[in-house]
Amino acid sequence: MKRISIDPITRLEGHGKIDIFLDDQGDVANAYFQIPELRGFEKFCVGRPAEDMPNLTDRICGVCPEAHHMAASKALDALWHVDPPPAAKKLRELFYSIFFATDHTTHFYALGAPDFIVGPDAPAAERNILGVINKVGMDVAGKVLKMRHDGHALIQMIGARRVQPNWGLPGGVSKGINEEQRKEIEKLGRDAIEFGLFSLQAFRDLVLANKAYVDLILSDTYTHHTYSMGMVDANNKVNFYDGKIRVVDPDGKEFVKYAPKDYLEVIAEHVEPWTYLKFPFLKKVGWKGLVDGKDSGVYKATPLSRLNASDGMTTPRAQEAYEEFYKTLGGKPVHQTLATHWARLVELLYAAERWVELATDPEITSPNFRTLPTEKPTEGVGSVEAPRGTLTHHYKTDERGILTEVNLIVGTTNNYAPIAMSCKKAAQNLIKKGQVNQGLLNMVEMAFRAYDPCFGCATHTLPGDMPLVVTLYAPDGEIVDVLSQNTP
Amino acid sequence: MTLTGGDLPRRTLVLGLGNPILSDDAVGLQVARCLKAELAGDPWVEVDEDFNGGLRLMERLAGYDRAVIIDAILSGAAPGTVHLLSAGSMPTQRTVCAHDVSLPTALAMGRRGGLSLPETAEIHVIAIEAADVMTFGEELTPAVAAAVPLAVQAARQALQGDAHA
Numbered sequence: 001m002k003r004i005s006i007d008p009i010t011r012l013e014g015h016g017k018i019d020i021f022l023d024d025q026g027d028v029a030n031a032y033f034q035i036p037e038l039r040g041f042e043k044f045c046v047g048r049p050a051e052d053m054p055n056l057t058d059r060i061c062g063v064c065p066e067a068h069h070m071a072a073s074k075a076l077d078a079l080w081h082v083d084p085p086p087a088a089k090k091l092r093e094l095f096y097s098i099f100f101a102t103d104h105t106t107h108f109y110a111l112g113a114p115d116f117i118v119g120p121d122a123p124a125a126e127r128n129i130l131g132v133i134n135k136v137g138m139d140v141a142g143k144v145l146k147m148r149h150d151g152h153a154l155i156q157m158i159g160a161r162r163v164q165p166n167w168g169l170p171g172g173v174s175k176g177i178n179e180e181q182r183k184e185i186e187k188l189g190r191d192a193i194e195f196g197l198f199s200l201q202a203f204r205d206l207v208l209a210n211k212a213y214v215d216l217i218l219s220d221t222y223t224h225h226t227y228s229m230g231m232v233d234a235n236n237k238v239n240f241y242d243g244k245i246r247v248v249d250p251d252g253k254e255f256v257k258y259a260p261k262d263y264l265e266v267i268a269e270h271v272e273p274w275t276y277l278k279f280p281f282l283k284k285v286g287w288k289g290l291v292d293g294k295d296s297g298v299y300k301a302t303p304l305s306r307l308n309a310s311d312g313m314t315t316p317r318a319q320e321a322y323e324e325f326y327k328t329l330g331g332k333p334v335h336q337t338l339a340t341h342w343a344r345l346v347e348l349l350y351a352a353e354r355w356v357e358l359a360t361d362p363e364i365t366s367p368n369f370r371t372l373p374t375e376k377p378t379e380g381v382g383s384v385e386a387p388r389g390t391l392t393h394h395y396k397t398d399e400r401g402i403l404t405e406v407n408l409i410v411g412t413t414n415n416y417a418p419i420a421m422s423c424k425k426a427a428q429n430l431i432k433k434g435q436v437n438q439g440l441l442n443m444v445e446m447a448f449r450a451y452d453p454c455f456g457c458a459t460h461t462l463p464g465d466m467p468l469v470v471t472l473y474a475p476d477g478e479i480v481d482v483l484s485q486n487t488p
Numbered sequence: 489m490t491l492t493g494g495d496l497p498r499r500t501l502v503l504g505l506g507n508p509i510l511s512d513d514a515v516g517l518q519v520a521r522c523l524k525a526e527l528a529g530d531p532w533v534e535v536d537e538d539f540n541g542g543l544r545l546m547e548r549l550a551g552y553d554r555a556v557i558i559d560a561i562l563s564g565a566a567p568g569t570v571h572l573l574s575a576g577s578m579p580t581q582r583t584v585c586a587h588d589v590s591l592p593t594a595l596a597m598g599r600r601g602g603l604s605l606p607e608t609a610e611i612h613v614i615a616i617e618a619a620d621v622m623t624f625g626e627e628l629t630p631a632v633a634a635a636v637p638l639a640v641q642a643a644r645q646a647l648q649g650d651a652h653a
Contacts, residue, residue: 044509044624059509062539106543128593133600141601148543163539 018444020427026434031424032274033448045406050079050377050397053406054168057393060410061454063106065164066099066155067386067411068393070241073168074382075393078261079401080170080373087366088172093241094185094358095158095165096384100240100351101192102151103387104303104344107452108199109144112341115446116207120216127442136202147195150188157181172370182365189356193317196349200321203345208328217338218329221429222447224421225250225292225335227282227299229414230306231385232257238310238350240385246309247282250294252333255282260383263392267409270417279417280409290421298421301389301414302451303343308333313346315353321346337422340450344387377401386411388452412453422447497532498553498610502643504537505545505559511625512567512618512632516558519614519639533647546594550603554610556646558639560632561615568617568631570638572646575611612646614639 023029038060045056054072058065070092077084084092110129114122118131126134133141152162159165160175167173177185207213216222232246233239246257247266258266269278270287281287281297288296299305307326313319325346326332329339358364376399383392389411396405412419426447504520507513517537524535538548549555561571575591591611598605616639619629628636 038510038622038624040624056509059507059539062507062541110543129597130593130600133597138600141597145547145598145601145603148547152544152547163544 018423018427020431020444022431022434026432028424028428028431031420031427031444033420033423041408042406046403048403050076050395050401050403051170053393053395053403055164055166057408058164060408063454064099064103064386064388064411066096066103066159067384067391069159069165069168070096070384071382071386071391071393073170073173074242074260074384075380075395076168076170076382077380078382079377079380079395079397081375081378082171082371082373084172085366085368085371087176087363088369088371089242090358090361090364091158091173091176091369092168094355094364095155095167096241097351097355097358098151098154098158098185098189098192100387101196101348101355102148102155104348104351105144105147105151105195105199107387108341108344108348109140111449111452112344115442115449116213116341117202120443120446124442136206140202143195143198147192150191154185154188157185169370170373174370176367176369177365179365182359186356186359189352189359192352192355193349196345196352197317199348200345203342207342217336217342219336221426221443222337222422222450223335224300224337224418224425226296226418227255227285228305228308228333229299229301229390230309231383231390232310233314235314236311237314238306238312238347239314240347240351242384245383245390247299248309248333250292250333250335252308256284260392261381263381263383263394263409277416278413279420280414281417290417290424292421298417299414300418300451301411302340303347303387304334304337304340305389306385307343307346313350315350315357318346318350318353321349337418337447337450340452344452388412388454389414410454412451415451415453419448419451419453422451499551500533500554500556500647501549501552502527502533502535502556502647503545503548503558504535505539505541505557506537507539509624509626511620511623512616512628513560513621514626515560515616515618515628515632515636515639518628518636519558519616519643522636522640523643542591543594543597545591546598546605547603549595549605549611550598552606554612555606556612556614556643558614558616558643560618560621562618562621563615565617566631567619567629568635568638570635570642571613571615571617572642573613573615574609575613576608614642614646 018031018033020031021029054069057068057072060068109132113132114127114129117135118127122131156162158177159167227247227249229245229247231239231243233243236246244257244259247255249255256266266283267280268283269280271278282299285295285297307322313322325342377397379396381392381394383390391411392409394407395403397403423444426444430443502520502523504516506516508517520535520537527533527535575595595605595608616632616635618632
């Protein structure tokens with residue numbers, strides 16, 4: 001059996017590899033997605049004050065510190081049995097909406113768009129944001145930079161520190177906003193709505209108008225019928241900040257809706273010998289392997305699954321985009337993984353509209369942004385939707401608030417099983433008779449990039465190697481060939 | 489002490505990059521802290537710490553004429569080895585954060601977007617070979633800790649225009 005290795009994966013945070021094993025005919029027999037994990041987080045946290053967690057955990061992810069900060073803040077609310085005042089919740093959700101819009105912008109234009117807008121068969125050197133700029137036009141560079149600049153500036157304004165916020169407290173936040181700040185936030189939010197509409201139109205013009213790309217999206221290569229998970233409000237509409245977590249089955253029927261504190265009753269983890277990763281699955285369905293279907297406990301937690309798990313969006317233009325999405329793709333639920341990029345743009349627009357809604361809420365400048373805890377801490381769970389999936393923080397402390405146990409399920413963790421399945425299926429459908437080229441390998445990588453995964457992205461270390469080294473092994477382990485990005 | 493080289497002062501950013509809770513990943517931050525005090529009197533030099541690569545790093549460089557970036561690296565060399573690199577020689581897309589846009593790509597995008605950025609040749613990278621960046625901890629491993637003074641000296645030389653990548 002031969003082995004093709006994509007190691008490490010391009011255009012991702014962190015480190016990982018895909019090992020693809022060929023059979024004697026040169027077809028794919030198996031593919032394994034493996035990544036190293038960061039070590040010792042719980043041990044690092046136990047013995048520390050729980051109030052440190054918003055500032056500690058926002059260093060776990062270099063891309064979405066805001067998500068960890070928010071989940072940690074909510075876990076502290078639960079730990080101390082304190083309900084933040086309405087203004088605090090609105091401020092947190094405002095902050096979070098700004099973060100979501102900014103993060104989705106970055107992913108779409110830097111990570112996802114190159115695959116569609118430039119094309120999966122384009123040379124590697126062009127399959128990046130510069131290729132997108134060349135195709136869409138120079139002004140898109142300025143628009144993306146402005147969106148990022150605005151978002152980061154507001155996150156710093158509200159969250160009290162650049163990049164890693166320093167703001168969440170049990171029972172609320174450490175500071176509010178004044179009217180001058182509110183006006184700035186509203187103005188930039190309206191710009192963000194225009195940017196969201198622009199991005200969706202660009203997707204229509206450049207992707208949906210291209211039959212080859214639409215066929216790619218709809219192809220079986222990138223389709224998996226799994227359960228879908230996402231956070232919803234009381235009316236089952238998408239909410240990134242608060243609500244219950246809803247799971248629908250592959251036919252779109254509600255399977256379970258649970259409060260974050262009950263996550264251990266719903267989700268268990270499966271271990272495989274070939275990876276450090278544990279694969280979360282739905283307990284009541286059971287682990288049946290890395291397979292699709294209603295009888296398999298595998299689920300996805302992505303922008304696509306959030307839309308699948310909901311009954312719609314609460315903001316008008318995002319709701320129109322949501323309806324267009326499902327009408328175009330043949331109804332709910334959608335199981336084509338590459339449609340996740342489109343779902344991400346629907347969410348970007350929703351986040352921008354919610355940003356303006358909250359910025360114009362009469363309570364948003366209220367000075368009542370914290371309720372002091374009065375009870376002793378015990379145990380608390382906080383969940384939010386991270387851009388990459390449902391994020392859960394679970395803390396236990398002694399009565400002084402010193403941590404005794406910590407458990408996190410990060411957004412990408414939910415998707416380990418479907419990511420592995422997507423890589424294998426793409427490899428099986430795209431690599432035949434040992435024929436491998438850069439375009440094909442990139443299309444395998446497209447399968448997991450749609451999940452916008454974060455792997456070990458807390459590390460900042462400079463790399464020393466060229467990525468995308470493909471190693472072909474003969475059945476006896478001998479290296480047959482090595483391909484790299486610079487090899488034609 | 490003024491360490492800027494050349495006839496005209498240039499706005500210079502000295503930026504230590506890293507994660508303070510991931511063992512050797514913090515070495516860039518440690519080096520920056522050593523430099524902060526000695527460069528405090530120079531109005532043309534700012535010393536700061538940051539946690540990002542790619543697009544966010546590029547955006548942080550906007551408005552400066554020159555930059556010295558200090559970071560950990562994993563290249564297979566012996567832990568504690570101090571490398572002198574240039575932004576133009578950064579080989580990959582795998583810098584963390586901002587969805588893995590490489591620094592050269594990010595710089596190109598920033599320039600197309602109208603940002604005022606240092607010339608690539610004016611961005612010096614001091615990279616210290618790490619042993620462990622995957623274990624949560626607040627201490628550097630011994631060989632990396634021992635390399636901090638060497639990296640500080642390399643940064644001083646870069647600021648004086650003596651660094652050769």
